[in-house]
Amino acid sequence: MVEAVVLASKSPRRAELLQQIGLRFEVMAADIDETPAASEDAQQYVRRMATEKAMAVVALAPNRAVLAADTSVIVDGEILGKPENRRHAETMLNLLSGRSHQVMTAVALYADGQLRQALSVTEVNFAVLSSAQISAYLATGEADDKAGSYGIQGAAGYFVQHLAGSYSGVVGLPLYETAALLSEAGIGLE
Template sequence: MEQRLILASGSPRRKELLQNMNLSFDVVVSNVDETIDRTLSAEDLVQSLSYQKASSIAKSHPEAYVIGADTMVLLDNQVLGKPKTEENAFQMLHQLSGRQHDVLTGVTIIKGKQIVSFYERTLIEFWPLTENEIWNYVKTGEPMDKAGAYGIQGLGAYLVKKVNGDYFSIVGLPVARLMRELQKLGFKNY
């Protein structure tokens, strides 16, 4: 019997990570409203958002393994979302300069009535950045569609001094843990 894997995300980074795992999968973008519920902890919030994404697609595909994911950047327990303007991106990066912050990625896998949700926390430390360095990075456009206003897999790697945890979780999908959780649900990746 053929297994079907669906990524409920339009993120090119998540798609690339699954492709690198040599998996056959479909992308079905979830259009859930990603409203932040301030009553939830950051850990519960990333799992809740990943569940909403996965469940919105799983309803139409009960035979498939559906993966939903959400990534969030936290500085002093405050969520840094995607910047709306270049000035907003500059402010976020200025706040992160020379400091440590957390990246949380929540993942939910749904297969029929089976549901698994988890999150990975990774600690990142930035180099101290000059205003000129920040503006040069902002002007590349890379920060504009990324939580916390940087992409570690691109030019943003220049900003990062140290990573403690799962690098792939920062990019958007903790693939090693994901594969183990899929296997527990009966997915065969060989």
């Protein structure tokens, strides 16, 4: 029996997704600097963040399988991370209103001395949002800790006109890619 995987994230959404697929895990959040490098594109950034989160926890839990992920919202090549405050969240939602954007989630799994990675890229089209809709959404507090200032699994779900890709990847952990990495490492799901 494989010892429980360590999830290098304090995200309740990632934990819920792992529970959904029956993975035994424990949580040990990674504390890293999440500032994008000057010359880094979005794909490089999410891959680096997922890897750094995994390796930070590997240092604390050696000889354990460690799973980490990083999600970013990208519009016009710009990485939209978590908002600094409500005004910043409002600016991001106005930028996404009536437009298409990408959500990239990189997954990193360190197991048996090997680092494996996967990347999920999802196209999301938002409806045109009114100021009242944005204000009402911001009042829920859901935008406060989410990349791009929205959570598709919450009240912002009705902003989405079309999605092409992985819904769970937009939530924060693409289940297909995660399960494939776990299987490749010989870690079964219950």
